Structures are given as structure tokens and as C-alpha cells.
Amino acid sequence: MELSNIIAGLWRQPEWDLEGARLAGWARRALDLGIDTFDLADIYGGYTVEESFGAALRADPGLRQALKLITKCNIKLVSERRPAHLRHGYDSSRAHIIESVEQSLRALGTDHLEMLLLHRQDPLMDPDEVAAAFSELEASGKVLAFGVSNFTPSHLEALQSRLAWPLVTNQVEASVLHLEPFTDGTLDQALTRRFRPMAWSPLGGGRLFSGGGEREVRVRTAAEGVAAELGVTVDAVAYAFLLRHPARVRPITGSGKLERLGAAVRATEISLSRDQWFDLWTASTGAPLP
Numbered sequence: 001m002e003l004s005n006i007i008a009g010l011w012r013q014p015e016w017d018l019e020g021a022r023l024a025g026w027a028r029r030a031l032d033l034g035i036d037t038f039d040l041a042d043i044y045g046g047y048t049v050e051e052s053f054g055a056a057l058r059a060d061p062g063l064r065q066a067l068k069l070i071t072k073c074n075i076k077l078v079s080e081r082r083p084a085h086l087r088h089g090y091d092s093s094r095a096h097i098i099e100s101v102e103q104s105l106r107a108l109g110t111d112h113l114e115m116l117l118l119h120r121q122d123p124l125m126d127p128d129e130v131a132a133a134f135s136e137l138e139a140s141g142k143v144l145a146f147g148v149s150n151f152t153p154s155h156l157e158a159l160q161s162r163l164a165w166p167l168v169t170n171q172v173e174a175s176v177l178h179l180e181p182f183t184d185g186t187l188d189q190a191l192t193r194r195f196r197p198m199a200w201s202p203l204g205g206g207r208l209f210s211g212g213g214e215r216e217v218r219v220r221t222a223a224e225g226v227a228a229e230l231g232v233t234v235d236a237v238a239y240a241f242l243l244r245h246p247a248r249v250r251p252i253t254g255s256g257k258l259e260r261l262g263a264a265v266r267a268t269e270i271s272l273s274r275d276q277w278f279d280l281w282t283a284s285t286g287a288p289l290p
């Protein structure tokens, strides 16, 4: 299955003042820009975002078949929408995964998900149980592909060892302000296994623009320099920084503003030189290359 190089994230949708037909219109414009994949999770908005996106899909009946849905499970939040959850915790049991997917399908008003991710590394994850749940969901056609999020490479390998088919992604925090995946083995594993990782908070959750710390100011200044050289915006430079990596990272946008999604797509049309890339890297680390 091919996903767009840029994925539209819906975590912040409750802040956007976009519901129903207007949210459907937003998704249509994202499709027009070339973004066909939308990232959700059961817990987003305190278990409300899947329902909101489901209402948008119902408002525009042709929309569902034009786009690809990713959702996640295994975090349990205390919420009046989930009275059975007595504590904040993680649950990667077979029963919870199946139940969570059934609820996501109902909320979204669809009979399948293009991709399901385990949301967080769970110290009590039993790979055999997850494999049983994934196999069941795959056999029933309810989920087409499976991945993980925020997993260390070794945790991913433990799960992969029980699966008959490859996990297709690890969705992790990665940006010019969060370089750990570049050096902790996360992106190396993606290269080794030939899957494409996804990067959440690709603009540092907005800190690239608003952050007043020394690191943020250094990175913003460097990104402004590269942006001026290439004739693009600072956000496009931050996306291009991720896209330049040979693991072919897919950035996940967080904005409801279409011009900001447009900047992410623009980044797929440029390529940072090695000099530009390492200028950003050293601005972020605050130290010259060894």
C-alpha cells in the first residue's frame, strides 16, 4: 500500500473549529494537495477525534474511498467516554486491541483501516498476544497493515519475531529539534528493514516558531538562512530536513491550516544539500561536527 509522503495528523483537530462538512472540505483540500493519508488515534481529543472525522466522512460519502486511515491503540486514558478505564495505563492484550479497533471502526463509520499502530511501547506487551490480535484483524479484512509507534528497535524486533509479515512503520518523534532517532538506532532499523518511518511533531510541536530557548533560536536562525537560499518557508525547510534522510521519513503535519499543509507538500519538491542539512544539524546540537 502506498501512502502519501506527507501525512495529515488530527491530534489537534479539537482546536481547529472544523467539524462535519467543513472538516470534510478540509480533508478534500488536503487530498487536492496530494496528502491522502490521515493519522488518528483512539485517544485523540479524549476519544472524540475519530467520531469527528467519522462525521466528516459521512458528510461527504465519496471521501472515505479517496483517503487512507491510520489509527492507534493500546493507551488507556481515564475518561467519561471509557468508564471501564480506572487508571491511565497501557494495554496491548489481544482483547483490548480487538475491542479498540471495533470502536474505531464504529466511530469512523468504516469497515476497515488502512493501518493500525500500537501507540506506545508497553513493558507488558506479549508479542504472541499482539500477533494473535493482528492476525485476526488481518484475516477479517478490518486492518490492512500494521505498525508501531514510539518503539525502541529492540521492542519492535520482539514483536516482529512473532509476525508472518513485516511491520510497516515506526511512528516516532523526530525533527530538527529532536534528533535522537537519527542516532539511537531507530532510523537505522528502518533502513535495515526497509520500512518508512513516520515523524510526529516535525516542527517540534510549533517550538520551531515560538520557542525562546537557545537551541530553538539557533535552529530557527539556521532554518531561516536555508529558507532564504531555497526560496521556501521555514516550515518547508524543517520538513525537508526529515525527507532528506535515506529512510524516506514521512512527516505528519499537525496544523488545520491548509497553507501550512501546502508548505509540507512543497518540501517534497526540494532537496537540502549536505551543507544545508549539516548546518541545521549543528545548529540543533550546538556543537561542531566531530
Ligand SMILES: NC(=O)c1ccc[n+]([C@@H]2O[C@H](COP(=O)([O-])OP(=O)(O)OC[C@H]3O[C@@H](n4cnc5c(N)ncnc54)[C@H](OP(=O)(O)O)[C@@H]3O)[C@@H](O)[C@H]2O)c1
Pocket (backbone or CB within 6 Å): 008, 009, 010, 011, 012, 039, 040, 119, 149, 150, 171, 172, 199, 200, 201, 202, 203, 204, 205, 206, 207, 209, 235, 252, 253, 254, 255, 256, 257, 260
Ligand atoms: N504517535 C504519537 O505518539 C504522536 C504524538 C504526537 C503527535 N502525533 C501525530 O503527529 C501529528 C503532528 O504533531 P504536532 O501537531 O505536534 O506537529 P507539529 O507540526 O510539530 O506542530 C504543530 C503545531 O505547530 C504550529 N505550526 C505549524 N506551522 C506553523 C507555522 N508556519 N508557524 C507557526 N506555527 C506553526 C501549529 O499551529 P497551527 O495549528 O496554528 O497551524 C501547531 O500548533 C499529530 O497530529 C498526530 O497525528 C503522534
